[in-house]
Amino acid sequence: MFLSARPFAGGIHPKGFKELTEDKYIDRLDSPDHLYLNLQQRNGAKLVSLVEVGETVFKGQLLAKGSSDMAVPLHSPVNGKLEAIKEVTSPHPAGLKTSCMVLSNNGDPRWGEDHRPCDYRQLTPEQIIQKVLNAGIVGLGGAAFPTGVKLRLARQAKVHTLLINGGECEPYLTCDDRLMREQAAEIVSGVQMMLKALGAQQAIIAVEDNKGEAIAMMADAIAELPQISLKSVPSLYPMGSERHLIKAVTGEMVPPGQLSTKLGILVNNVATARAVFHAVRFSRPLIERVITVSGAAVEEPGNLVVPIGTLVSQLIAQCGGLKVDAARLVAGGPMMGQALPSPFVPTDKSIGGVLALTESELRQEQSHACVRCGSCVEACPMGLMPFQMAAYSRVSDWPQAQHFGLDNCLLCGACSYVCPSKIPLVQYFQHARGNLNAQRSMRQKSAHARELTQARQLRLAKEAEAKKAAKAAKASKRKRPARRRAASGGEE
Amino acid sequence: MSKMLALASPHTHAGTSTTRLMYIVAACLLPAAAAGVLYFGLPALIVLASCIAAACLSEWLCLLLRRRDWRACMDGSALLTGLLLAMSLPASTPWWVAAFGSAFAIIIGKQVFGGLGHNPFNPAMLGRVMLLICFPVELTDWRAIATPDFADGEIILSAAWQGIDAISAATPLYNMAEGLSLVELVSGAHPGSLGETSSILILLGGLALVWLKIIRPVIPVALLLGLGAPALVAHLIAPESFDSILHHWLSGGTMLAAFFIATDLVSSPTSNKGQWVFGLGCGLLIWLIRSFGSYPEGVAFAVLIMNAATPVIDHYLRPAVFGSQSAHLQ
Structure with a gap:
């Protein structure tokens, strides 16, 4: 049947809007005056500043680090001074304030240290992984998982294939597309380094x-590399999802609740591969990334190289500013991105797009009753029943929501996109997930507390016993001479 | 920037709406309804109008009583229920019977359960079955067609077309032995319910719905298969006591059921597998009721019975979760 022509069941074809930016060369953002580096990471890890307020910092200097490899180190994107460490509104939709390092920039574009080129073939896999960890690289596709940790775990799992994700299925975003067109050679070098680090056979x-030019450029770059191949996959949202890309390329499916390493496959984004190249070849940390600034409410959409920690307002200003009909700012793509509370929030390593959308693009309307039309079931790439999950989430019946697949949901938004009743399905799922997470951490906390109490009781009991034993020992010690006395008395 | 509607992703939408869906379905039904008016005359128009008006009015009343936004009475769903019910009635139905059935369909069939999206049964079919039981005479009073003559550029409307002195006749399902030509069956120029006779126009409307991606083709195909397969076998074995497959497909409410009634979004299963079972079940039940039941037509009953089975179907036949097929890895 014609269904077999689809790379996976479900999925949608949202309007792309890529034409706004796909033919524009990547530009460099004018050096910003101030940068705001978040000490609280997306995964909750907290970093500790290594510099004092008022100290001079140089471009590429290590500024903050955490207690484990899951806390990715931060480096200074500019030459200047650490002005303060204070609470700044973060790009979280609720406008939470988090502790940030505020850097002033003196405008000098030079790196603080000369970085001598290094040949990755002379390095051991562990050395490559260490360099990636030191450079503070995270997955640039959006999830922002520490790349070094990912490589190390995949090496331990004996991964045989490295899959490089050039899907970029989110509408509007073209930063990966442009990067492939303009920096194909660097991406491919990064891929070779990751192959060596993993000990994998192929990439x-x-x-x-829909990215013809990117495919041509990448094909050129890998022409003489037998280990690396190129595969064009159909444009279908969410092709950029790890599981769906693996299915489209290899035909294999990662079982629910498992990681792709189970199949011996590791997926990394193209921009991440390029960051790995810079980290290994030049020992340069991740201090900037390409961001697509787009949407109908931006005067001149485009792609910009942006230092980490630049305010969103600065990006928009360089793209000609906002139009009057701007209705919402979004960090990331329109399908999975987060609404920004204000333009005065700093970007971080995970933000690949800043969109200013108008009402007519949002198409946000009051939701109606579900008519059980099944559009969401048809659109769901994970084979779930979103309308049931939403109905149960709505009445806070979390177990039933989980029963209908809440834990397998990608939050990709395909269901909300097609829903004719305009039900905010993803919002229900996020709400349910949040509650389940809170429950889980409560359970963990109380289990921990119980453990501690039990341990204390055990300790007290042991102590009491020890005391008793000591008492008994003492008593017997006291008694024995008495007995002896008695015995001797008897002899007398 | 201050509009605080759902701030969760996605920040875009395909632009579809249920109201649009309902009106497209109604538009795809119009050619067949127009054919009904052409064949059966003014009485057909009166039935159509009274059904639609009664449906919208009772929806409005219920929404008022339930303190909901009363403007939702024009969201197309009540209109569609009224239209579908009217099309499944004989043109000779008195207007008050039609209106009563329509009001019953909306109030008891839909609003009592909580309005749009909550009705377990297809409201139009519920209305039709109620009328068939309460008004058996009016509901089986089939009239011969009274197509206007188009001679010499003049339209001659017979008295029968205008609703006077109409001639009673038997529908093809009542009287199979008489036999109608294929052309008559396809064009709808034979006695029957006012909107069910023109199979070709209903089929075209249905195909338009599939093409516009308003409905998936699963239920229509499954229903026609479920009805066609047993009809074919039985007719081959005993042609004198069983109707042919074409007769089953093209007469009565089969086409209307396949494309417009069984595909009702609310009361049909949502998964692909579930829709196959639902469609096949409807088809088989139609054949059984027509061949062995005491009613000549079984569409309404078949659809209602399968509606009742929908929650069970939805419970057991769910789509496979992505990756669950590679269970050997778990």
Whole structure:
């Protein structure tokens, strides 16, 4: 049947809006005056500043680090001074304030240290992984998982294939597309380094078939590398999802609740591969990334190289500013991105797009009753029943929501996109997930407390016993001479 | 920037709406309804109008009583229920019977359960079955067609077309032995319910719905298969006591059921597998009721019975979770 032509069941074809930016060269953001580096990371890890307020910092200097590899170190994107460490509104939709390092920039573009080129072939896999960890690289596709940790775990799992994600299925975003067109050689070098670090046999670069020029450039770059191949996959949202890309490229499916390493496959984004190249080849930390600034409410959409920690307002200003009909700012793509509370929030390593959308793009309307039309079931790439999950989430019946697949949901938004009743399905799922997470951490806390109490009781009992034993020993010690006395008395 | 509607992703939408869906379905039904008016005359128009008006009015009243936004009475769903019910009635139905059935469909069939999206049964079919039981005479009073003559550029409307002195006749399902030509069956120029006779127009409307991606083709195909397969076998074995497959497909409410009634979003299963079972079940039940039941037509009963089975179907036949097929890895 024609269904077999689809790379996976479900999925949607949202309007792309890529034409706004796909033919514009990546530009460099004018050096910003101030940068705001978040000491609280997305995964909750907290970093500790290594510099005092008022100290001079140089470009590439290590500024903050955490207690484990899951806390990714921060480096200074500019030359200047640490002005303060204070609470700044973060790019969280609720406008939470988090502790940030505020840097002033003196405008000098030079790196603080000369970085001598280094040949990765002379390095051991562990050395490559260490360099990636030291450079503070995270997955630049959006999830922001520490790349070094990912490589190390995959090496331990004996991964045989490295899949490079050039899907970029989110509408509007073209930063990966532009990067592949302009920096194909650097991406491919990064892929070779990751191959060496993993000890994997092959790498496959997968690109959606609507990016013809990117495919041509990548094909050129891998021409003489037998280990690396290129695969064009159909454009279908969410092709950029790890599981769906693996299915489209290899035909294999990662079982629910498992990681792709189970199949011997590791997925990394193209921009991450390029960051790995810079980290290994030049020992340069991740201090900037390409961000797509787009949407109908931006005067001149484009792609910009942006230092980490730049305010969103600065990006928009360089793109000609906002139009009057701007209705919402979004960090990331329109399908999975987060609404920004204000333009005065700093970007971080995970933000690949800043969109200013108008009402007509949002198409946000009051939701109606579910008519059980099944559009969401048809659109769901995970084979779930979103309308049931939403109905149960709505009445706070979490177990039933989980029963209908809440834990397998990608929050990709395909269901909300097609829903004719305009039900905010993803919002229900996020709400349910949040509650389940809170429950889980409560359970963990109380289990921990119980453990502690039990341990204390055990300790007290042991102590009491020890005391008793000591008492008994003492008593017997006291008694024995008495007995002896008695015995001797008897002899007398 | 201050509009605080759902701030969760996605920040875009396909632009579809249920109201649009309902009106497209109604538009796809119009050619067949127009054919009904052409064949059966003014009485057909009166039935159509009274059904639709009664449906919208009772929806409005219920919404008022339930303190909901009363403007939702024009969201197309009540209109569609009224239209579908009217099309499944004989043109000779008195207007008050039609209106009563329509009001019953909306109030008891839909609003009592909580309005749009909550009705377990197809409201139009519920209305039709109620009328069939309460008004058996009016509901089986089939009239011969009274197509206007188009001679010499003049339209001659017979008295029968205008609703006077209409001639009673038997529908093809009542009287199979008489036999109608294929052309008559396809064009709808034969006695029957006012909107069910023109199979070709209903089929075209249905195909338009599939093409517009308003409905998935699963239920229509499954229903026609479920009805066609047993009809084919039985007719081959005993042609004198069982109707042919074409007769089953093209007469009565089969086409309307396949594309417009069984595909009702609310009361049909949502998964692909579930829709196959639902469609096949409807088809088989139609054949059984027509061949062995005491009623000549079984569409309404078949759809209602399968509606009742929908929660069970939805419970057991769910789509496979992505990756669950590679269970050997778990």
